[in-house]
Amino acid sequence: MFRYIIRRLLISIPLLIxxxxxxxxxxxxxxxxxxxxxxxxxxxxxxxxxxxxRTGYNKPFFERYVDWAGNFVTGDWGESVVPGNAGKDVKExxxxxxxxxxxxxxxxxxxxxxLGIAVGVIGAVRQYSIFDYIATGISFAMFSxxxxxxxxxxxxxxxxxxxxxxxxxxxxxxxxxxxxxxxxSGGFGEQVFQYTGAYILPTICxxxxxxxxxxxxxxxxxxxxxNADYVRTAQAKGVSQGRAIFKHAFRNALIPIITVSSLNxxxxxxxxxxxxxxxxxSGMGKFLIEAIEDLEPYQVLGFMMVTAVFIIxxxxxxxVLYAVLDPRIRLD
Amino acid sequence: MTEIGSPVATPAAPTSGEAxxxxxxxxxxxxxxxxxxxxxxxxxxxxxxxxxxxxxFAFFGGLLWKYDYxxxxxxxxxxxxxDHPFGTDRLGGDMVSLIIRGTQFSLQIAIxxxxxxxxxxxxxxxxxxxLRGWVDAVIxxxxxxxxxxxxxxxxxxxxxxxxxxxxxxGGGSSNWLIVALYLGLIMWLSIARxxxxxxxxxxxxxxxxxxxxxxxxxxxxxxxxxLPNTIxxxxxxxxxxxxxxxxxxxxLSFLGLGVQSPDTSLGLxxxxxxxxxxxxxxxxxxxxxxxxxxxxxxxxxxxxxxDAFDPRQKRVKA
Numbered sequence: 001m002f003r004y005i006i007r008r009l010l011i012s013i014p015l016l017i018x019x020x021x022x023x024x025x026x027x028x029x030x031x032x033x034x035x036x037x038x039x040x041x042x043x044x045x046x047x048x049x050x051x052x053x054r055t056g057y058n059k060p061f062f063e064r065y066v067d068w069a070g071n072f073v074t075g076d077w078g079e080s081v082v083p084g085n086a087g088k089d090v091k092e093x094x095x096x097x098x099x100x101x102x103x104x105x106x107x108x109x110x111x112x113x114x115l116g117i118a119v120g121v122i123g124a125v126r127q128y129s130i131f132d133y134i135a136t137g138i139s140f141a142m143f144s145x146x147x148x149x150x151x152x153x154x155x156x157x158x159x160x161x162x163x164x165x166x167x168x169x170x171x172x173x174x175x176x177x178x179x180x181x182x183x184x185s186g187g188f189g190e191q192v193f194q195y196t197g198a199y200i201l202p203t204i205c206x207x208x209x210x211x212x213x214x215x216x217x218x219x220x221x222x223x224x225x226x227n228a229d230y231v232r233t234a235q236a237k238g239v240s241q242g243r244a245i246f247k248h249a250f251r252n253a254l255i256p257i258i259t260v261s262s263l264n265x266x267x268x269x270x271x272x273x274x275x276x277x278x279x280x281x282s283g284m285g286k287f288l289i290e291a292i293e294d295l296e297p298y299q300v301l302g303f304m305m306v307t308a309v310f311i312i313x314x315x316x317x318x319x320v321l322y323a324v325l326d327p328r329i330r331l332d
Numbered sequence: 333m334t335e336i337g338s339p340v341a342t343p344a345a346p347t348s349g350e351a352x353x354x355x356x357x358x359x360x361x362x363x364x365x366x367x368x369x370x371x372x373x374x375x376x377x378x379x380x381x382x383x384x385x386x387x388x389f390a391f392f393g394g395l396l397w398k399y400d401y402x403x404x405x406x407x408x409x410x411x412x413x414x415d416h417p418f419g420t421d422r423l424g425g426d427m428v429s430l431i432i433r434g435t436q437f438s439l440q441i442a443i444x445x446x447x448x449x450x451x452x453x454x455x456x457x458x459x460x461x462x463l464r465g466w467v468d469a470v471i472x473x474x475x476x477x478x479x480x481x482x483x484x485x486x487x488x489x490x491x492x493x494x495x496x497x498x499x500x501x502g503g504g505s506s507n508w509l510i511v512a513l514y515l516g517l518i519m520w521l522s523i524a525r526x527x528x529x530x531x532x533x534x535x536x537x538x539x540x541x542x543x544x545x546x547x548x549x550x551x552x553x554x555x556x557x558x559l560p561n562t563i564x565x566x567x568x569x570x571x572x573x574x575x576x577x578x579x580x581x582x583x584l585s586f587l588g589l590g591v592q593s594p595d596t597s598l599g600l601x602x603x604x605x606x607x608x609x610x611x612x613x614x615x616x617x618x619x620x621x622x623x624x625x626x627x628x629x630x631x632x633x634x635x636x637x638x639d640a641f642d643p644r645q646k647r648v649k650a
């Protein structure tokens with residue numbers, strides 16, 4: 001097991017090198033990050049040379065990549081290139097954005113997983129009951145809707161709610177422009193009020209899609225274990241229904257969803273692009289979109305390295321957990 | 333059941349007429365069983381009818397509807413009425429004709445994506461699983477690579493880069509094909525992994541060994557003997573890919589990386605009308621409802637197919 005983990009991590013180093021090189025090439029293919037700045041105003045030859053000198057963009061493509069890679073391993077992730085962004089440190093910005101995304105997705109992921117597992121299990125145990133039909137209908141509706149529409153409708157609803165609260169003489173509750181930068185203030189009650197106001201809509205938005213996926217998945221794997229021979233054997237030898245369902249079927253039905261959810265969580269660190277955009281959170285998704293719009297090569301690379309590490313690590317976690325939970329699986 | 337009774341996998345070119353006759357009846361029976369199961373699945377049948385209606389609406393609705401999407405002379409922001417069942421938009425265009433065109437683009441993108449991603453995924457997944465060794469290593473590492481590189485960067489390069497648009501679209505005019513290509517190129521990963529896993533286990537079965545012993549070529553073994561055993565997974569995945577593609581295309585449009593004028597799509601229509609949500613809600617909700625109808629009907633079909641194909645699901649209740 002230990003050797004397997006070490007080997008997998010070692011394999012991912014060349015993967016990161018190739019991926020970052022390709023990524024750098026892709027950003028480069030979009031155009032010169034200084035191009036827009038150059039044309040925005042008449043610039044003197046000296047200004048332009050100085051800007052290219054400062055950003056290292058006077059060097060050829062390959063050399064810039066090697067420079068970046070050399071600095072990266074020593075902990076220097078580079079600076080933003082576009083003069084409008086004035087040499088902001090990439091590492092600091094990426095990690096800030098990462099913190100925002102983390103706060104956003106963590107709660108949503110836990111709620112979606114808990115709800116999804118519960119609803120999926122009940123739906124499977126009571127297959128073709130009213131509950132099952134309603135749950136199936138809701139999850140089908142949820143993953144048939146474009147997420148950004150759900151987000152926009154929720155946002156519009158939030159604004160309506162605020163107006164209604166104001167007309168009653170209460171404070172506005174829903175915050176649709178991201179969490180307050182200065183943090184939450186006031187007494188405990190006030191803080192809870194602000195906290196829920198900032199988090200409730202984006203969390204609902206994220207839960208909606210994840211819940212639909214998890215509940216369908218859990219229902220399917222639970223149905224599979226409920227129909228398995230070992231559960232029938234357990235029932236035949238007189239194990240109580242509850243014990244057969246929870247001890248025998250449920251625990252085995254959790255194995256696939258653990259794999260799926262860890263892959264999913266790994267990918268979600270890349271930010272909830274749409275939710276962040278609609279609700280004004282400056283997380284990873286927003287960071288990436290802006291970096292792409294500005295053709296910022298080192299910001300995109302910084303983003304990629306952080307998300308890639310999480311994707312690789314959570315992929316590994318998924319495989320290791322699978323082997324730990326199901327002893328029939330051997331890691332080689 | 334899939335191993336023995338599968339219609340296409342077993343006939344290792346039967347030469348006697350009697351044997352082949354036997355096989356065709358067996359094949360018919362299996363498809364009949366699947367169709368009957370599908371027909372018993374009410375939601376799936378409903379989905380199928382709805383999807384066929386949507387396709388007819390999208391591709392032939394324009395011929396029957398009295399207005400064309402190029403007619404812009406109507407009063408702006410008319411709410412839904414008998415003359416304009418979905419109202420008119422901010423340019424004074426009739427929403428019914430615009431929705432017809434949007435649905436058409438969304439459907440053709442989605443179907444293109446489903447076919448493309450399925451073909452790439454199945455072929456590469458099957459090759460990786462069957463040949464193993466360095467082929468598997470290369471394909472698997474390639475999948476890892478695409479997973480790790482943020483897909484929005486690929487979208488930005490492909491969709492926004494004027495160079496590519498000009499070369500492929502002939503003067504930066506039509507870009508729905510580029511959006512469809514992009515989606516096809518990022519959506520094949522999951523089906524490739526699934527097929528690879530299935531092929532890895534199928535290649536060790538006796539019927540594959542038998543085919544190999546009879547001297548069948550790699551190509552023949554993979555495409556005639558192994559892949560037919562994964563047809564259920566392929567079909568279900570391809571169906572669900574349609575729904576996924578419609579939604580992804582809408583999300584791309586919202587981020588400004590999707591279909592651009594003069595092409596259109598339901599997703600583009602929603603994002604163009606996102607500020608009309610409270611004042612002129614019909615402009616936002618009509619394309620929204622049509623997207624939901626497409627992906628809902630396709631999801632129902634996919635679910636019904638999955639149940640119909642699954643030989644273990646014996647206890648089919650109403």
